[in-house]
Amino acid sequence: MKYSAKVEVKFKEGLFDPEGETTKKSLQGLRFPVEDAKLSKVFNIKLDAKTKDEAYSMVEEMCKKLLANPNKDDYKIIIEEIQ
Amino acid sequence: MKYSAKVEVKFKEGLFDPEGETTKKSLQGLRFPVEDAKLSKVFNIKLDAKTKDEAYSMVEEMCKKLLANPNKDDYKIIIEEIQ
Numbered sequence: 001m002k003y004s005a006k007v008e009v010k011f012k013e014g015l016f017d018p019e020g021e022t023t024k025k026s027l028q029g030l031r032f033p034v035e036d037a038k039l040s041k042v043f044n045i046k047l048d049a050k051t052k053d054e055a056y057s058m059v060e061e062m063c064k065k066l067l068a069n070p071n072k073d074d075y076k077i078i079i080e081e082i083q
Numbered sequence: 084m085k086y087s088a089k090v091e092v093k094f095k096e097g098l099f100d101p102e103g104e105t106t107k108k109s110l111q112g113l114r115f116p117v118e119d120a121k122l123s124k125v126f127n128i129k130l131d132a133k134t135k136d137e138a139y140s141m142v143e144e145m146c147k148k149l150l151a152n153p154n155k156d157d158y159k160i161i162i163e164e165i166q
Contacts, residue, residue: 002118008125023126026149032141033131035085040125042091043106048116058115066109 003047003055006078009068010040043067046082055079086130086138089161092151093123126150129165138162 011017017038024037045062049055059077068075094100100121107120128145132138142160151158 010127020126023128023150027128027145030145030148032145034128035131036129038127040127042123042125043103044093044121044123045106045110046118046120048118062110062113062115065113067106 002082005045005059007043008076085165087165088128088142090126091159
């Protein structure tokens with residue numbers, strides 16, 4: 001089966017997000033009534049797996065091994081079947 | 084009213100996504116059965132607006148003026164009321 005995984009990686013709560021901060025200031029400079037802006041990365045991954053659970057476990061493993069930095073990032077995984 | 088906007092900015096279909104490509108190759112190098120990987124940015128923005136429609140229009144304006152590059156990016160906006 002083919003699955004599509006959406007992995008959102010963002011700074012852990014409380015950590016400084018420099019690009020988000022710059023975005024907030026730039027938007028405020030353009031006179032938008034913005035209170036806060038945070039930036040995250042989203043990986044859209046297509047993968048093969050036998051079941052949705054297996055797909056989830058593999059993507060969790062990918063986060064641990066490559067996609068997220070355990071010292072500073074939180075991540076959220078959403079898996080959907082495709083085909 | 085306060086609104087939360089999630090803006091996903093990604094390369095237009097067909098454009099080369101170098102970071103996505105590197106991610107795909109790295110995951111394949113780690114023996115994950117990955118067929119494709121694409122990367123997008125997500126801005127999570129808190130803003131003030133009178134209505135949901137007004138919030139949407141403002142965020143669309145932000146995309147045009149700052150968040151997305153019209154030459155290479157597509158964007159998707161999701162607005163939710165908060166409080």
